[in-house]
Amino acid sequence: MSRPEKSHKVNLFRPKEGHMRDEVHIILALLFGWGVCTFGFQFLVYACRGTGAGSLLTRLTLFNLPLHFWFTGQFLPLWFIVLCVIFNIYVDRISEYHSRRRDRSYE
Amino acid sequence: MNDSSWSIFVVLLVLLSFILVGLRQKSRESHEYGFGGRYTGRIGGGAAIASNWMSAASLMGLAGIIYLRGYQGLAYVIGWTGGYVLLLVLLASQIRRFGKFTTPEFVGERYGSPAARLMAAVIAIAISVIYCVAQFKGIGLIFAFMFDIGYEQGVTYGALAVVSYLVISGALGVPRNQQLQYLVICVAFIVPLMWLAKKLGYFWLLPQFGYGRALTDLAREFRIDFTLPFAGDSLFEWCALCFTLMVGTGGLPHVLSRFYTVPNVRDARWSVVWGLFFIALIYWSAPAFAVFGRLLEARHGIVFAPETARAAADVIALKTALMAGLPGWLVGVLAAGALSAAFFTVAGLLMTGAASISHDLYYSFVNPKASERARMQVAKGGTLVLAALVLLVAMNPPGLIAEITAVAFALAGNTIFPLFLLGIWWDRANRYGAIAGMVTGVLCTVAAPLLGGILPGVASYFPVTASALCGAPLVICVMIAVSLATPAPPEEMRRFLEQEVHGHLD
Numbered sequence: 001m002s003r004p005e006k007s008h009k010v011n012l013f014r015p016k017e018g019h020m021r022d023e024v025h026i027i028l029a030l031l032f033g034w035g036v037c038t039f040g041f042q043f044l045v046y047a048c049r050g051t052g053a054g055s056l057l058t059r060l061t062l063f064n065l066p067l068h069f070w071f072t073g074q075f076l077p078l079w080f081i082v083l084c085v086i087f088n089i090y091v092d093r094i095s096e097y098h099s100r101r102r103d104r105s106y107e
Numbered sequence: 108m109n110d111s112s113w114s115i116f117v118v119l120l121v122l123l124s125f126i127l128v129g130l131r132q133k134s135r136e137s138h139e140y141g142f143g144g145r146y147t148g149r150i151g152g153g154a155a156i157a158s159n160w161m162s163a164a165s166l167m168g169l170a171g172i173i174y175l176r177g178y179q180g181l182a183y184v185i186g187w188t189g190g191y192v193l194l195l196v197l198l199a200s201q202i203r204r205f206g207k208f209t210t211p212e213f214v215g216e217r218y219g220s221p222a223a224r225l226m227a228a229v230i231a232i233a234i235s236v237i238y239c240v241a242q243f244k245g246i247g248l249i250f251a252f253m254f255d256i257g258y259e260q261g262v263t264y265g266a267l268a269v270v271s272y273l274v275i276s277g278a279l280g281v282p283r284n285q286q287l288q289y290l291v292i293c294v295a296f297i298v299p300l301m302w303l304a305k306k307l308g309y310f311w312l313l314p315q316f317g318y319g320r321a322l323t324d325l326a327r328e329f330r331i332d333f334t335l336p337f338a339g340d341s342l343f344e345w346c347a348l349c350f351t352l353m354v355g356t357g358g359l360p361h362v363l364s365r366f367y368t369v370p371n372v373r374d375a376r377w378s379v380v381w382g383l384f385f386i387a388l389i390y391w392s393a394p395a396f397a398v399f400g401r402l403l404e405a406r407h408g409i410v411f412a413p414e415t416a417r418a419a420a421d422v423i424a425l426k427t428a429l430m431a432g433l434p435g436w437l438v439g440v441l442a443a444g445a446l447s448a449a450f451f452t453v454a455g456l457l458m459t460g461a462a463s464i465s466h467d468l469y470y471s472f473v474n475p476k477a478s479e480r481a482r483m484q485v486a487k488g489g490t491l492v493l494a495a496l497v498l499l500v501a502m503n504p505p506g507l508i509a510e511i512t513a514v515a516f517a518l519a520g521n522t523i524f525p526l527f528l529l530g531i532w533w534d535r536a537n538r539y540g541a542i543a544g545m546v547t548g549v550l551c552t553v554a555a556p557l558l559g560g561i562l563p564g565v566a567s568y569f570p571v572t573a574s575a576l577c578g579a580p581l582v583i584c585v586m587i588a589v590s591l592a593t594p595a596p597p598e599e600m601r602r603f604l605e606q607e608v609h610g611h612l613d
Contacts, residue, residue, distance in 0.1 A: 008601040010534035010609055019612040027196045034192050038185060039346055046342040058336070064319025069334040072181045073394055074315070077188040077387040084195050084380045091200075092373065098612040 019098040026090045030083050037079055041071060114253050114439030121291060121443040122272065122450070129281035149374050151286050153381020156365050158289035160386055162238075163245025163449035166296055168508030169390065171420035174397035175507070177333045179340045182349040183509055184390045186516075189349070190356020191383045198357060199379060200372045201531045204608050209459075210360040210523055211467045217530040219597060220538035221471065226545045228467035230522050231360040234515050235460040236497055238359075241511035242449040242456075243269075243501035248422050249446050259502055266498045269453050273490060276454070288451060289385060295444025299428055299437050300392055303399055306431050318395035321402050329405040333398060347576035348513065354579050355516025358524030361456060400427035421508050457497075461489035506572075513572035514552070520575035521548035525582045531608065533587075534601040540590030547585045551578030 009016070015024040045068050048054030060067040065074070165187070173180030207213040210231045215224030246269065247262025254261065275281075300314045310317030325331050337345065356362060366375045400423045404411070407430065411419065419426060424445070428438045465486035470477050477485075505511060522545050529536040529544075551574050559566030568577045595601075606613070 008534060008598065008605040010532065010601070010604045012532040016605070016609070016613075018610075020609045030192065030196050034189065038189055038349065042336075042342060042345055042349075045336050049337070058334070061319070061323070063316045064323050066322075066334045068336055069178065069181070069322075070319075072178070073184060074391055076185050077383075077390055080188050080192050081380060081383050081387060083192050084383055087196055088376050088380060091376065095373070095612060102612060 019094060022094040022098075023091060026087060026094075030087050033083055034080070038076060041068075041076075111253050111255060111435075113435035114442045117436055117439030118253065118443040118446055121295075121447055125284070125288070125291075125447070126276060126279070126281050128287060129276070129284055130279060132282060132284060149377040150381050152374060152378030153383075153385055154289040155285035156378060156382025157385035157389075158285040158292065158448075158451070159361065159365055159455070160382070161289070161292050161389065161448045162452035162512070163242045163445060164508050164512040165386075165389055165393070166292070166445040166448050167245050167248070167421050167424060168241065168510075168512060169393040170396035170400070170424045171422075171507055172509040173394050174400050174423045175416060175420045176339070178336045178338070179345060179348075180397070180509075181394070182345050183352060183513075184393070186349045186352025187356060188383060188387055188390055190353040191379060191386070193353055193357040194362070195376065195379045198363070198527055198531060199366050200376060201608050202363065202527065203366045203372050203375055204611060205531070208364055209463070210363060211463060213530070214526055214541065217600065218526075218536075218538040218541040219600065220541065223538050223541045223545070224467065225472060226542065227523070227526065228463050230518065230545060230549070232460050232463055232493075234360060234519050234523075235456040236493060236500075237515040237518065238512060239453050239456050239493070239497040240500045240504065241508045241515070242453045243497050244504045244511065245421065245449045245508050246446060246453070247501060249425070249442050249449075252422055252425055253442060262498065262501050266494060266501075269450060269457075270491070270494055272450060273454050273457065277458075283451065283455075288447065292444045292448050293385070293388060295440045295447075296389055297392055299433060299441040300395055302433055302437060303428060303431050304395070306433070307399060307402070314395050315391040318398045321395075321398050325398065325402050325405065329402075331401060331405060333401060343576075344570065344573065347570060347573035350579075351517050351520050351573045351575035352513060354520035354524045354575050355513075355518075358519035358522070358527065359516070360519070360523065361459060363523075363527070364459075396424040396427055399431070400424075403427055403430045417507070453497075457490050457493050460493050461486045464489035464493075510572050517572060517574045517578070518549070518552045521551045521578040521582055524575075525579055525586055529583065529586055529590075531604075533590075534604045535590055535595055536586060537590045537593055537596040539593040540586040540588075543589040544582045544586035548578060548582045551575075551581060 012024060012027075015021040045054070045057055048057055057068045058066050062070045063074075169180070169183055169187075172183055202213065205213065205217070207216050211224050211228040214227035215221065218224075243262055243266060246265035247258055249261075250256070250265045250268075251258045251261030254264070256264075297314075301311045304314040304317045305311035307321065309320050322333055325333055425438060425442060428441055433441075465482045469485045470482055474481070525544055525548065526541055529540070551569055554569040554574065555566040555571045
């Protein structure tokens with residue numbers, strides 16, 4: 001529990017020790033994966049326009065869909081589901097771990 | 108029976124059966140219903156999240172915008188699914204631990220300010236109204252399509268139908284069975300699509316993949332390249348739209364309040380995963396309607412002028428089904444699915460909007476001594492006023508269904524998302540920051556239509572449907588700056604945040 005002299009601080013970028021720090025680590029990692037795949041891929045498609053790599057992205061097909069169309073239209077929603085599953089499994093684990101440490105039955 | 112009477116019959120049957128099933132359940136287990144429905148496990152919770160989410164925008168607007176704009180339209184698919192990642196990792200369990208059910212309640216409690224609460228209530232109602240305009244457009248189009256009447260007539264009849272549905276189900280006290288709703292909406296969307304794929308000779312078992320071949324045929328036979336990235340629009344526009352829809356998802360009041368229907372945080376988190384899966388099932392399918400529609404038009408030698416194509420876009424799924432010669436009852440099923448999604452969304456939004464008028468505006472500000480009965484009257488009147496207001500705007504809809512909905516998302520992403528984000532993750536955010544943030548957010552949202560004529564630069568950084576890429580970070584900066592320049596929030600709230608919201612396992 002908090003010590004009386006310490007003021008209460010909540011900050012996403014300066015999480016306190018324990019469960020919150022673990023949780024913030026996974027949050028930042030997932031947000032990175034979310035941002036890179038969503039926006040990073042669009043940058044890539046945009047930057048490669050007209051070049052050999054660009055035509056590779058738009059000419060190669062998967063399920064008869066051009067690669068970039070498949071990636072954005074079909075893979076990204078799936079990727080979001082995967083990210084959410086990873087998050088939940090990880091948070092389940094750290095919650096269990098920190099509950100045990102606190103010697104309390106898991107919520 | 109001809110085609111359109113078949114579809115009217117199917118639609119009536121579906122709506123009636125929802126009321127009957129609801130009544131049956133009510134008499135069987137009336138005590139089990141809590142806030143918004145019965146608890147049925149993680150998968151059931153996910154279906155409820157998905158059915159709460161599905162609206163005319165998902166079932167009509169999405170196919171329409173992809174039909175019209177190809178790759179650019181995929182920004183909607185990504186925005187409306189990726190937003191759930193933000194919601195899950197940043198907000199879901201924390202707002203649940205915070206324990207406030209509605210957006211105005213959260214803002215009022217967290218920032219300890221009646222003024223901020225009032226503003227949040229007004230913004231939440233405005234979001235509902237904009238969202239409903241898009242739904243009304245969808246309902247009006249389907250009515251016009253079924254009865255073969257003009258759009259204005261269609262939307263008027265549609266509004267009457269929604270209000271009578273609200274009155275009937277309200278008078279009978281019908282609970283919403285959201286799991287059943289999702290099942291009906293999903294089947295009504297995917298079965299006609301499978302039929303369509305089979306009829307056109309593509310892989311029909313999973314039309315979500317089968318349409319790839321249609322895309323190739325479209326390019327080979329007619330030289331229509333549907334997938335060209337950033338053809339008419341810039342990278343900035345794509346990313347701004349996508350980001351706006353994502354943060355908007357994280358800030359939509361009726362989405363945020365979903366996390367209270369599940370008994371514990373762990374199940375709430377897992378039901379988001381299922382919800383996202385059920386939503387993605389529809390979103391993987393929507394482009395198929397757009398592609399089949401384009402292909403059929405090309406094969407029939409129909410070339411629309413841009414204006415006509417725009418007008419036809421929102422009913423492209425139904426038009427494609429008709430053009431392919433699907434049986435009348437199946438077209439009816441497709442219409443019934445989209446119509447019930449729009450119906451339930453409108454019903455939910457109008458009721459929560461009216462409840463907010465009655466509680467957050469009337470009871471908290473105008474007349475704190477109001478009796479239960481008077482508040483009920485205000486809520487009922489509020490429903491009608493909101494419905495009339497929505498109808499008035501929907502008579503002359505300002506854009507495609509997906510575009511109108513995107514404006515609601517932009518407003519939510521510019522105002523409510525930053526309020527929740529900083530409210531949960533930064534204890535120093537205070538009421539002055541919140542109020543300044545909301546004012547800035549509203550300004551960002553309306554910047555393009557209001558100032559676009561005078562300052563063209565503003566319109567290019569804050570596009571109407573995509574203002575949150577620049578807007579939300581700006582609002583967050585304003586909130587931080589104003590909060591730091593003004594006194595810190597009460598120690599009590601900061602302790603609550605640290606110990607209850609983030610320290611439940613310390």
